[in-house]
Amino acid sequence: MTPVELMLSKLSDAKRNGKGWQARCPAHDDRRPSLSVTEGDDGRALVKCHAGCTTEAVGAAVGLSLADLMPRTDGHKARPARTTKASKPPEVFPSASAAVAALERLRGRRSAEWTYHDAEGEPVGLVVRWDGPKGKDVRPVSRNGQGWIIGGMPEPRPLYGLPDLLELPEGSRVYVCEGEKAADAARAVGLIATTSPNGSKSASKVDWSALTCCEVVIVPDADDAGERYADDVAGMLAKLTPAPVVKVVRLPDLPFGEGGDMADFVALRRGDAEAVKAEVEALAESAEPMDMTPDELTKPTQPRIEPFQPFPVEALSEPVAGFVSGGAEAIGCDPSFIALPMLVGFASAVGNSRRVELKRGWTEPPILWGAIIGESGSTKSPALELALRAVRHRQEQAMREHAEAMRTYEAERLNHERDLAAWKRSKAGDAPPEAPEPPTCDRCWTDDITIEALAKLLQDNPRGLLVIRDELAGWLHFDRYSANGRGGEAAKWLEMHGGRALVVDRKTSGTIYVPQAAASVIGGIQPGILARYVGQEHRDNGLLARLLLTMPPRRPKRWTEADIDPMAEAAIANIFEYLHRLTPASDAEGEPRPLIVPLTPEGKRAWIAFYNEHNEQQAGLTGDLAAAWSKLEGYAARFALVHHLIREAVGGDVGAGINAVSIAAGVKLSRWFAHEARRVYAMLAEDEDTRDRRRLVELIEHRGGEVSVRDWQRMRSHRTAGAAEAELDGLATAELGRWEQVAPGPKGGRPSKRFILDAGSAGG
Numbered sequence: 076m077t078p079v080e081l082m083l084s085k086l087s088d089a090k091r092n093g094k095g096w097q098a099r100c101p102a103h104d105d106r107r108p109s110l111s112v113t114e115g116d117d118g119r120a121l122v123k124c125h126a127g128c129t130t131e132a133v134g135a136a137v138g139l140s141l142a143d144l145m146p147r148t149d150g151h152k153a154r155p156a157r158t159t160k161a162s163k164p165p166e167v168f169p170s171a172s173a174a175v176a177a178l179e180r181l182r183g184r185r186s187a188e189w190t191y192h193d194a195e196g197e198p199v200g201l202v203v204r205w206d207g208p209k210g211k212d213v214r215p216v217s218r219n220g221q222g223w224i225i226g227g228m229p230e231p232r233p234l235y236g237l238p239d240l241l242e243l244p245e246g247s248r249v250y251v252c253e254g255e256k257a258a259d260a261a262r263a264v265g266l267i268a269t270t271s272p273n274g275s276k277s278a279s280k281v282d283w284s285a286l287t288c289c290e291v292v293i294v295p296d297a298d299d300a301g302e303r304y305a306d307d308v309a310g311m312l313a314k315l316t317p318a319p320v321v322k323v324v325r326l327p328d329l330p331f332g333e334g335g336d337m338a339d340f341v342a343l344r345r346g347d348a349e350a351v352k353a354e355v356e357a358l359a360e361s362a363e364p365m366d367m368t369p370d371e372l373t374k375p376t377q378p379r380i381e382p383f384q385p386f387p388v389e390a391l392s393e394p395v396a397g398f399v400s401g402g403a404e405a406i407g408c409d410p411s412f413i414a415l416p417m418l419v420g421f422a423s424a425v426g427n428s429r430r431v432e433l434k435r436g437w438t439e440p441p442i443l444w445g446a447i448i449g450e451s452g453s454t455k456s457p458a459l460e461l462a463l464r465a466v467r468h469r470q471e472q473a474m475r476e477h478a479e480a481m482r483t484y485e486a487e488r489l490n491h492e493r494d495l496a497a498w499k500r501s502k503a504g505d506a507p508p509e510a511p512e513p514p515t516c517d518r519c520w521t522d523d524i525t526i527e528a529l530a531k532l533l534q535d536n537p538r539g540l541l542v543i544r545d546e547l548a549g550w551l552h553f554d555r556y557s558a559n560g561r562g563g564e565a566a567k568w569l570e571m572h573g574g575r576a577l578v579v580d581r582k583t584s585g586t587i588y589v590p591q592a593a594a595s596v597i598g599g600i601q602p603g604i605l606a607r608y609v610g611q612e613h614r615d616n617g618l619l620a621r622l623l624l625t626m627p628p629r630r631p632k633r634w635t636e637a638d639i640d641p642m643a644e645a646a647i648a649n650i651f652e653y654l655h656r657l658t659p660a661s662d663a664e665g666e667p668r669p670l671i672v673p674l675t676p677e678g679k680r681a682w683i684a685f686y687n688e689h690n691e692q693q694a695g696l697t698g699d700l701a702a703a704w705s706k707l708e709g710y711a712a713r714f715a716l717v718h719h720l721i722r723e724a725v726g727g728d729v730g731a732g733i734n735a736v737s738i739a740a741g742v743k744l745s746r747w748f749a750h751e752a753r754r755v756y757a758m759l760a761e762d763e764d765t766r767d768r769r770r771l772v773e774l775i776e777h778r779g780g781e782v783s784v785r786d787w788q789r790m791r792s793h794r795t796a797g798a799a800e801a802e803l804d805g806l807a808t809a810e811l812g813r814w815e816q817v818a819p820g821p822k823g824g825r826p827s828k829r830f831i832l833d834a835g836s837a838g839g
Contacts, residue, residue: 132226
């Protein structure tokens, strides 16, 4: 195992980031990943905490020394070393207060400080906290020999308030909270409480033996991280001999997903200590003890991938729905591979001509960003081409017209030069001949993704553009095109998603200003490339949340004589043409502005019902899903606007406002993409083994949910039936299916067995 592989094996959340990896630093309570790991030219692991922890402190937090991060020298040939700065040893301070003072010189006055003691009551570590506009920042300080360093305590770490815990009589009830602030709040109301140092992911680094003969009540924070912490603590307690009685109590009235804890609960009850203590004790009394079987509590779990839901083609209305279904059958792809690009294309055709108004001051532009995700050969490109064929044909026609206009312009320009020369020779007093204006090409799509080029195109085509990328990876890697690679282009793209102004300052040709930059985006990408390119920055800045995703399970292609109906294709081209001809309104200065489309009264009622339900769901979500739900709210309105205008294009009597029918269609589409986001995000978090198992499950599901050994051998090209059976045994061990004996048929023969998928085990 290389030093980098060794380091990564100690980090549970490391993810690829460019040429290296990014993870939460184990040496401090790291809420936003600040640790980078890369491989040096000589094979060493280059470890850097951007929050300030030393390499030695990071290594010590996961049980590694600096020597473990260096390449082997036992005769194995190492790559040539490059000159690097040697890792600085951590600065040793004479006292804990001196170490804290050094931190305060960098971060300002601390908000709080907690001290950890060993069994003899000697201080061995501090947890220091700062509160700021971006949230809390927590740094550890620990004893190192005769001095103190800035870094986590060595393992195993003590529990908070350890000396008091060691004096408790057998059977005492101890509450385990997540964090010192929560533990202090529990103590303040008269409960015996403790916690583990260094955040919710460090339960395994603590000595829990002081709780052996206690009744332990775990009080998790009200979020996913709190639930994982409760599981981790229960798993550690299950290893003790004898194992304590363990219960889990979830505090009422704390909205899940917001991370509320005991301190928030005490504040919610207005600090009434006696009432809080009685309520929590009553919850503990009524809670059922956990089954403390170590194997069950410590068994690693993977997020369950929800089954793929068929795309709601019926939400598209005719003739779009029929075209999508027929096109999918002809190509042999999932309908979503055609529907998503077509919806993005329709939205781009509308562009800045229309906006939907949800209430005064809240409008949504028809701007959609989408990605169809599939392995190479999964018909992404044919689906894109079919869905957007009308757009490409329109562009070809515009290019031909522009070429003709340029020929006319060149002739006029030559005539003007001749007339201008004659005017100069005549020295006449009249005005010089007027020069012809060069024609501007009418553009409806582009594949140029540099901000400067796109800004110029949008300035010439203020209605907006469709950005088509057959391979979307280049678009996701924005800032390789920027001068410093520091997020400038990504920020401008995020502004364009809302149809806001775009300003680009060019060194040589001045400033480009686009009052309302409308750029819809569509492309294809492979799952592995998506996982590699969507890094933490895309999650933090909200780009991932803005992407509408579809990743149907892969299925074998089968020959079909089905073809695209020319009449259906013509009907789609007519819709595109109608949407492109929509004219915008004008402001007081005569400048074009989107025409506002309101909701009808019944449409408004349908929108309000969706809005309230959608936000109830979002209140229970955290992280990436919460961000996606916030964007899908607006997407429902954008889908409804596109649906309304398509119905208008085919001659439907839709009236002047968006009614409940179009709102219902937008809501159905938004909910489907919400479900798909949940699936894809879970798949992005899979490890390699889980991903491989899911793909095997998808193959079996495509066969109807069951398969024989012989069928599996043929499907997977195994050399022997034994190898095929062993692979299916692996799925059975992972509790994804089971073997069932099959009795001989009417003609007799030996009994056989088939592998049957368990309900809900499918990965898509």
